[in-house]
Amino acid sequence: MNYFRSGEGLALAAAVLFALLVLVYPLSLLARVGITQDGMLSLAPLLEALGSRSVLRAFFHSLESAFLSSILSLIAGTGIALVMGLTDIRWKGVFTFLLLIPMMVPPHVTAIAWIQAMGPSSPILRSLGMAPELGATHPLYSKGGLVFLLGVQHTPLVFLVVLAALRSLPREMSDAARIAGARSMGLLRRIILPLLAPTLIAAYALAFVSALGNFGIQALLGIPARYITLPVLIWQRLASFGPSVLTDVAVIASLLAVLAVTVILVQTLLLRRTRNTLIGPPQPPLQIRLRRLRIWTEGALAGLVFATLVLPVSALLATALVRTYGLPLNAETITLDNFTEVLFRQAVTARAFLNSSLSAGVAAVVISVGCIFVARFMASRRGATRRTGMGIATLAEMTYAIPGLVISIAFILAFLKPLPVLNIALYNTLGIIFLAYLCAFFSVGLKPVSAAFVQLDPALEEAARIAGGGYMFRMRRIFVPLIAPAAASGAILVFLTAYNEVTVSALLWSSGNETIGTAIYNYEDGGYTTLAAAMASVTIVATVALMVALDRLGKNAPRGVVPWRI
Structure with a gap:
């Protein structure tokens, strides 16, 4: 009972619920369709598909x-x-x-x-x-x-x-x-x-x-x-x-x-x-x-x-700077109209930047907070708590290894119909993309945080425990301040990965809920090559700027938190 009163048990229960709803439930529905028949495990559906x-x-x-x-x-x-x-x-x-x-x-x-x-x-x-x-x-x-x-x-x-x-x-x-x-x-x-x-x-x-x-x-x-x-x-x-x-x-x-x-x-x-x-x-x-x-x-x-x-x-920048694709880049053909069109005139691109920033940003924050607790469970001295944390980490690794299009199909199966009781429809909304990001990129945020937790001295927690500090007090006053640089680095990595992706959102986007990746792909697929190049150029600039920010943050973070600072 004290375990739950301290807050650790409730946090662990919340982490398990999150893993079941986001990491397990959608993919289990996909597995039920793809590798079961008449309620039994079977390869018949896959073999039938390979018959095509x-x-x-x-x-x-x-x-x-x-x-x-x-x-x-x-x-x-x-x-x-x-x-x-x-x-x-x-x-x-x-x-x-x-x-x-x-x-x-x-x-x-x-x-x-x-x-x-x-x-x-x-x-x-x-x-x-x-x-x-x-x-x-x-x-x-x-x-x-x-x-x-x-x-x-x-x-x-x-x-x-x-x-x-x-x-x-x-x-x-x-x-x-x-x-x-x-x-x-x-x-x-x-x-x-x-x-x-x-x-x-x-x-x-x-x-x-x-x-x-x-x-x-x-x-x-x-x-x-x-x-x-x-x-x-x-x-x-x-x-x-x-x-x-x-x-x-x-x-x-x-x-x-x-x-x-x-x-x-x-x-x-x-x-x-x-x-x-x-x-x-x-x-x-x-x-x-x-x-x-x-x-x-x-x-x-x-x-x-x-x-x-x-x-x-x-070459991408040169294409974005010419009036029409196929022209050589010179003083007569150079123009900024494509950037102006993408950034200020096209409602779809402005909406895509907003949607990607919102969904990737919120996902990065939620994942970074969740990773602090999961990484703490992975380092716990309690055997059951540690095994649960490791189990959630293993699930996250498996979902990261599964292709993004597979995850999007799983989330369509899970949320095609309105949620029971709440009667809220997530399909064709930005919410389903956000949830898919949580599933696909949780492992990205967990790696730097877990690496930082391993390097903490256990004596810090023991001293706080002896002094009477409860679980949430220790998290708030000891672990979170020490892990904050790693969590921020993980959040930036998640944001970088989700901000530019197209694999997960390719099947989940709808009119009004476009992401940067789908907007660029649709421009290129529709023959608007110069606009696709302009939007892609802006995306690359934003990506490099975020990498520089992550690099600066990495100077104060433990070794291994920022990938290129190992």
Whole structure:
């Protein structure tokens, strides 16, 4: 009884209720449609769906594109991480920040930027006289182009995961090998890469799942190339026929969810078999001296930043500054009309900015507050409380791994009808997008907060408990002030992720409830390329500004709270 009177029991009950309503209930309805028959667990609905040629072809395309692009991401991301983590190159912080910007830019904006950078109508290439002939097939409108861009989009994810692992490895084995005369390549092949095997498996699985559910790139490149994947097929069917085909679409979404969860389970099994037991605390990473190669390595990294960030963003901005798509950028064609149109004249874009800011902002605040309590439960000395907190964290991880379109289908199933008793309809409102954001991005906010909680000294709570401080007093006067920087960082990460997304809201938006992602996609899909470029450019500027704010905040936050400050 004292447990509930103190407030901890009530907070735990509220967290469990939240997890059941937001993380479990919608996805359980999807599972009931997709993997049950006559109330029993069955694969019959999935097998029946795979009997359709279009579904089978989309399933194969999803597997193929995710498999190939993840290999590209793994090779590129691991190579960059090894250079950044093990060598003596300069400006590591600047390079890391710039290399991670593409990860924060929404995939459909990335696709639009690359389309405009490489195509026959590219303002930059036309200004330089290097554009392909008008009417020529765009080089990215192909399976190879789609795989390449998915690989580029998810390389920063792999880079981030591998770099964190490199900086947490004890150096004893590496130092012993170097004392024994091992060269750099031998050290890499015989010591570092075997120790990194579990991390590489996890990084590949993360890139695979991310590529599997990536809607923006697959839609903007795959549809013109007639290379349809499962997320695009789901969007096409529901957009063409509406909620009347919801059951069939739910089965396809379940197929995508089963595929994603299977990848996570295989990853878990492989991690258990490849786990390496290390002794010794993390130490400063190696500093392999590149000598004459250092300037060439730094030049290669600068070239990579130029190719993956500067070039596509410059092409996007150039497209936004010309009067009509396809014109070269010069003194006669430059104009600010597209920005004026997007920011001040188009009601739909102003509404989209407001809707995204409101839904992403409120979701970020709610998630950051909830994460403080869940992370506290994860660190509790009470076994039942700790297990409950870990269970909620595991559910959040699973929902984050499930593609956004699958989550949107689950929330349509859950809230298509008005809520019982309250008789409130959430479907076709901003509320359903907000709830889907809570489900999809709770794990994003939880990671930095849980990392900060681990570093707190338990003696602080013990002292307050001995002095008679209750649970809410300890939370308010001790934990919240100490965790506030991490919670704020998590809130900014959630806001960044939700503000620009299109995968979750692609099926949930309606007239009057557009988000930035859906507005940009609809402009590009409708042929208003210059307006899409202008709105995307504004979005990138806002994203970079928020990343800079997060970077500044990270100076006062514990290590590991801000991704690029690890």
